[in-house]
Amino acid sequence: MAKKTPLLKVDGIHKRYGDRVALAGVSLTVAPGETVAVMGPSGCGKSTLLRCIVRLTDWDKGEIYFDGRPVGPMDHGAIRALRRQIGFVFQHFQLIERLSVLDNVLLGLVLGGMDRRAAEKRALAALRRVRLEHEHSLRPAELSGGQRQRVAIARALAMEPRLMLWDEPTAALDPVLVGEVLDIMEELANDRKTGMLVVTHEVRFARHAADRVIILDRGRVLEEGPPEQVFGNPRSYVGRQYRRLLVG
Amino acid sequence: MSLLQDGFWKDYLLAVAATILVGALVASSAAHGLDAALDRAADGILGEAGQYDLIVHIRQDYREAAARELPLVLSGHYEGVRVERAITVAGNANFLIDVPAEHYRADVLESLPSLLGQIPGFNGYTWLLEPSLTVTGLRPGVRDRLAGEAAAVPGVRLAVRHGSSVTVVLEEVQDQSRVADALNRLLSGRQLVELGFPPGEGPVDGTEVAASVKDAVGARFAADVTPDGGEDGAPAGLDGLRRFLESFGSRVRIAPVPGSEPPLVGQRLVLQGGSPERPVPGKPPAADHVIVEITHRDGDVAVGRIEQGDRSEIPDTAAATAADGSSDGRREAMPAYRLDQGFVGPLAGTAAVEEPGWNPGDPESGALLWHRVGELARAAAEAAGQVDRWLVLVGPADGTGAVAGETGEATRELAQRLVKSLRSGDGAGAVRETLLTVIMAALAQNAKPDGDGAGSGAPGIPEALSPDRLAALRDSLNRLAEAAGQLQGDEWQDALRSMPEIGALLPELRDDELTRILQALEEWTGAAGGHGPRIELWIDASVPAEEIRRAAEEATGRAVTVRPSASGVVSPSPRSLVTGVLDDVRRSVAALLAFLVAALSLILDHAIVLAAMRYLSVPDTAIRPAGAAIGALLLGAVYGLSGARLPFAGHWAVLAAGALLGLLTAALAERLGPVNAEEIVAGQSLGLSDGQIMREIVVPAGRPGMMVLVNRRRRRFR
Structure with missing residues (x-):
């Protein structure tokens, strides 16, 4: 079978913040519809990696390719077009507080040029998918943490992205609310319509939903493989830590 | 810069322009409001512009008496003259005088002050002739001649002489600058030159000297403006009076001690007079001694006048002796002693007193x-x-x-x-x-x-x-x-x-x-002190003093000292001065308000924009220069449009101050206009442009200001 062009290819990315090394030659790929979990201790460069992919942060060396096109040389217009194809779910939701739930979801659609009525139809569908269609007129401040994160997911989904980046989407949630977010994430992963690169500490999610798991530490990829391999026979200290969590 | 996309920059510039216009309007209106209030206060003192012609200052305690007398005296001479009470300031009650159109002539206006001396408590006056310019610091001759020339300048209604000034009343206030230029040209084109001649060589004809000097130096203009040459100059009147009175005083002729010089002009001599005691050298003179001041020399004889005592106190013998200027030989003439530093000194000569009298044959006294x-x-x-x-x-x-x-x-x-x-x-x-x-x-x-x-x-x-x-x-x-x-x-x-x-x-x-x-x-x-004749010439300023001196010496055959000075100074009327001060106040207030408007706009509108730039595609190094530029633009434009002006602050200084304000705003932008960076990043992640992020996310969350107002028009999410 001919090897498919990966949707995302990260090729030897380096990034430093002053003296601190955030990424030290990270390489990975995400195929269309594939779910890849990136795991590793805090400060290992996971979030930086995601921000580099959508050019929220510029990297020092290496290249990132989306759908075969290098991201580095893109101009502002091309970057904005890229971002409209890549959904981003943040750890802290990052909703626009003064806008309603619906407007938050509509924002990218309408300002991206979509007709308002069509955009509303799509936004409501996205909200229905995260089970928040009845809360569309509320303000973010009126929602729980889990609901707010689901709005953020709906906002990303409504753009119908080809790739979704998840930056520890449950890290800021009360443990009792984590499930409602993970359930949606698993649904999306199982749909296999959207490629997903998920930075997470949720070992169970990674084992059940991810096609591959990448262990990252100190800006380097320590190991990479299917969840069964990484968690079943971890080669790195970090992988062993996650396995212990899974067994425990 | 993508910040300038999506039309956001247009709205940004629109907001800046609106801020400038509204700010200038506010600053200007507030300043004009204050100006109007101050103007009303000034009108309380000076009357409305053009309404009155003269303020008469009366001692406060004579206010009521003056209020009765002023209308009587003035309308007695010029019917229709109106008198209004004004406010009392610093112990002076003020009365405003309005001269009716039929009497609005230079001769009438010039005569008014002379009538005011009859008013009880009169304490001076101030002209309010408007619109007008006043030329000050004029010598009498120059003043009179200038009044005539100024009256002929187009746009001049009349020229009023008073003191050492000429107030030039204009037809229209718009003529002020043009007439001022004409007067300044006239004054700066001429110089006043005082020519001094040695004493004792007779009078000098100023008109002849002026004509000779004019021809000799090739001047376009030269006129004799010596006060004495005038018909009504004050010094001429005083000098005439002096000589008139002098002819009624006794003269004492001092024949010096043989072999010695006669006493010098200005020296005092002591005579015994009617005192029983002769003056004793080394002692102070007695109260009944006669003291004589030497005023001039007549050949070898010194001539003086009695400074203490009276001719009646001098024995008849001395008076008789003096009648023909010499002793009759039968009686000894009265000895005269020098007076040195308050003490009787050595014998100076013999004194003889001339009776005063009128001498029709003497042209000087006739x-x-x-x-x-x-x-x-x-x-x-x-x-x-x-x-x-x-x-x-x-x-x-x-x-x-x-x-x-x-x-x-x-x-x-x-x-x-x-x-x-x-x-x-x-x-x-x-x-x-x-x-x-x-x-x-x-x-x-x-x-x-x-x-x-x-x-x-x-x-x-x-x-x-x-x-x-x-x-x-x-x-x-x-x-x-x-x-x-x-x-x-x-x-x-x-x-x-x-x-x-x-x-x-x-x-x-x-x-x-x-x-x-x-x-x-x-x-x-200035007749005392042995001065010789003096004349004053008004002559082209381009002629060097040395040339004038040489020409005058050639014309008169006498040694001449030359003292050139400026002709006079053109200054605005008292109201114009007050208006000028009020205008300065208005402009200063406008300047302060311009600073306030610029500072408020920077804080309310621009701080948040500058703070957001840090998260957008604007290089960090461009943010502070951008702040400085917007600060300079705001302050400079509001300052300029509002008509603001600060003393000692030129336009560059104002622009620099605006740039400094902008720079400070940029440096403190995140404190002055905090932005939610997470919301900005969320917008970026959705593929929004910088302009869209500013319009939909950043500005609506900002402080209420012009930017919020302008931005609302094209915002998609409300």
């Missing part, structure tokens, strides 16, 4: 003097009115009601005003008051604590100036005025012959009293 008498007499008629008023202050005519303190105060006040008037060279006014000045001079001398004026029964009031004496003087002046007023054609020859009679009309002044009067007059006219 025709020339009589020529002055006419104008002095006319002035005397008005002065008599002043005397009347003064008598009221001194006390009733019986001489029993004088109050020394009140009299002293009133006298000082009156004296100060008269001296001021005379020194200012207020031509007609000064001449009018000349005779009264004589009285004041005598009073001032006699009122000295160590003065020797005889008492009149009322302490502090010298006999020479007692109500009785003043009443007599008033009568004398009236008669003198009447006589001079009736003089016609060649009748002056007859009048000349009657001068002794006229002299007899004068009060019986002692020689020392007369000398003190003469000394006072000389002080004012």
